[in-house]
Amino acid sequence: MRDFSADHRWLSINTATVRKQRGEDWPLLDILDACAARGIRAVSPWRDQVAAAGLQATAQRLKSHGLELSGYCRGGMFTYTDATSRHAVRDDNRRALDEACTLNAPCLVLVVGGLPGALAGQAAHRDIAGAREQVTEGIAALLEDARERRMPLAIEPLHPMYAADRACINTLEQALDVCDALDAAAPDGEGRHVGSGALGVAVDLYHVWWDPKLHAQIERAGKERLLAFHVCDWLTPTTHLLEDRGMMGDGVIDIRPIRAAVEAQGFAGYSEVEIFSSTNWWRRDGGETLDVCIERHKRCV
Amino acid sequence: MRDFSADHRWLSINTATVRKQRGEDWPLLDILDACAARGIRAVSPWRDQVAAAGLQATAQRLKSHGLELSGYCRGGMFTYTDATSRHAVRDDNRRALDEACTLNAPCLVLVVGGLPGALAGQAAHRDIAGAREQVTEGIAALLEDARERRMPLAIEPLHPMYAADRACINTLEQALDVCDALDAAAPDGEGRHVGSGALGVAVDLYHVWWDPKLHAQIERAGKERLLAFHVCDWLTPTTHLLEDRGMMGDGVIDIRPIRAAVEAQGFAGYSEVEIFSSTNWWRRDGGETLDVCIERHKRCV
Numbered sequence: 001m002r003d004f005s006a007d008h009r010w011l012s013i014n015t016a017t018v019r020k021q022r023g024e025d026w027p028l029l030d031i032l033d034a035c036a037a038r039g040i041r042a043v044s045p046w047r048d049q050v051a052a053a054g055l056q057a058t059a060q061r062l063k064s065h066g067l068e069l070s071g072y073c074r075g076g077m078f079t080y081t082d083a084t085s086r087h088a089v090r091d092d093n094r095r096a097l098d099e100a101c102t103l104n105a106p107c108l109v110l111v112v113g114g115l116p117g118a119l120a121g122q123a124a125h126r127d128i129a130g131a132r133e134q135v136t137e138g139i140a141a142l143l144e145d146a147r148e149r150r151m152p153l154a155i156e157p158l159h160p161m162y163a164a165d166r167a168c169i170n171t172l173e174q175a176l177d178v179c180d181a182l183d184a185a186a187p188d189g190e191g192r193h194v195g196s197g198a199l200g201v202a203v204d205l206y207h208v209w210w211d212p213k214l215h216a217q218i219e220r221a222g223k224e225r226l227l228a229f230h231v232c233d234w235l236t237p238t239t240h241l242l243e244d245r246g247m248m249g250d251g252v253i254d255i256r257p258i259r260a261a262v263e264a265q266g267f268a269g270y271s272e273v274e275i276f277s278s279t280n281w282w283r284r285d286g287g288e289t290l291d292v293c294i295e296r297h298k299r300c301v
Numbered sequence: 302m303r304d305f306s307a308d309h310r311w312l313s314i315n316t317a318t319v320r321k322q323r324g325e326d327w328p329l330l331d332i333l334d335a336c337a338a339r340g341i342r343a344v345s346p347w348r349d350q351v352a353a354a355g356l357q358a359t360a361q362r363l364k365s366h367g368l369e370l371s372g373y374c375r376g377g378m379f380t381y382t383d384a385t386s387r388h389a390v391r392d393d394n395r396r397a398l399d400e401a402c403t404l405n406a407p408c409l410v411l412v413v414g415g416l417p418g419a420l421a422g423q424a425a426h427r428d429i430a431g432a433r434e435q436v437t438e439g440i441a442a443l444l445e446d447a448r449e450r451r452m453p454l455a456i457e458p459l460h461p462m463y464a465a466d467r468a469c470i471n472t473l474e475q476a477l478d479v480c481d482a483l484d485a486a487a488p489d490g491e492g493r494h495v496g497s498g499a500l501g502v503a504v505d506l507y508h509v510w511w512d513p514k515l516h517a518q519i520e521r522a523g524k525e526r527l528l529a530f531h532v533c534d535w536l537t538p539t540t541h542l543l544e545d546r547g548m549m550g551d552g553v554i555d556i557r558p559i560r561a562a563v564e565a566q567g568f569a570g571y572s573e574v575e576i577f578s579s580t581n582w583w584r585r586d587g588g589e590t591l592d593v594c595i596e597r598h599k600r601c602v
Contacts, residue, residue: 115553118537126555132513161462163511164537164553174513210464212433212475236419236465238542252416252465254427 001260011297012042012070014274021286028053036065042270044071070270071228072105077113078138079131107154107227118165154227156202172217204230209253223266232275243278249300302561312598313343313371315575322587329354337366343571345372371571372529373406378414379439380432382425408455408528419466455528457503473518505531510554524567533576544579550601
């Protein structure tokens, strides 16, 4: 297991962590400057931030700072109620892939969507099994586009509390079942199904820390499927379902043993800090939040 | 599958649903009167409500109304940091069993506890695997007391968003694994492990509706393990982790196919409405909330 205590070379900042500081959007190019100034080597930007900054301007700024991506957030939202929205989703996901290629992302992270309409407050139906079928079909179709572009897709299982409105893939086991169904290959010498590298998972501790099968599924995933690793913490109490994530060390997630398990499979990428926090970290100066990320990454990750 | 549309004979009211109306505790004996006046045949009371009303007074009122219990809420909270609290937990759970016997409950519902201290806001440690071991040991010990009293224990898997502070058993699969470990018996003719009837699960739709393995695990549970069935709904958005449960029909849970699955295994008990709702249903007159429960139970359950 890598030692993170001496420096922050394996820290990546998901730019949602500092997207809106003290009530004002922090422009992406400024975030990149602030990261580079702190010796942060990688980021994971969100599409809307990239769109606001401009794709080419973002690519250029990343290059001038020598900043890498640990992932691109995000594609997905595959569930639909009619053919029109289905096609719009596919087109939008293709654009996300193209952007990911332009930015040299290692993978496009997929938040797969829940019941159509639920995120806007009114679900079109209650058929979560049907939504899951649409998701599998959507990933299967996008996988063709992804293979053409040599851009891996990372399915991010989201916490079950987001099953209705954001993602109906809610455990690592379920995500890996989809991977194996769509990207199976012959078992390796140890009987594991190893895919092509085109399809895998993003393991975000906030979403999976509670799972009694977490360690078994990390082992099942193996290096080939482990495309991204996200850290933050679970606060007690948690006061908001979306925007009360904790800084590493402030909550109950035992981060290090999980990182050890992921690295034991051969994962050697960045650990990406992704914290949505209107209750605390978005209320501070963005530079201060970044400084705390660096300090906690050394001490708690 | 039973037809619930014509009457509410299989409705039970978990008394937390109307525990605090318009800011004032509704005394349990008054709740029982209000249920009986509406032809409701069963309730599931909470221990603190019973303690406030008096155990014997509660038993007497239940008897005079001919009200049955669909369960007794609740034992559990097995996790501890020292031997003293461990013994206190066991003693308290024994008292819960005795109360359940006095009230003729069909089972004692177990909310097993999370990381010790987390519910009060400060977890003593982050070792959820260790907490789960304590829970299994705690249930094993209590099972002896339960068998002596012929009072079945119903493990209630809680939604993963409560893993830290309320219950570290978070899926039906995990709960059934504990059942099989502690109360195994020879497989029946169809290869299912059937226990003694002393240990099973309470299936609360709020906690399990999202689970892609739900139907498979209901089938695995079988009649012997299915001791209680709780209904409410999941709202989009959900604005509070604990107290924003929805009335049946107001959310995204596809209730009827799940009830059908449970009944297909032979479950023929009450469906218990348990809604914690400081955002809506606790703000109304208790009688009004009960009336809506009856109407929705016919229409949506």
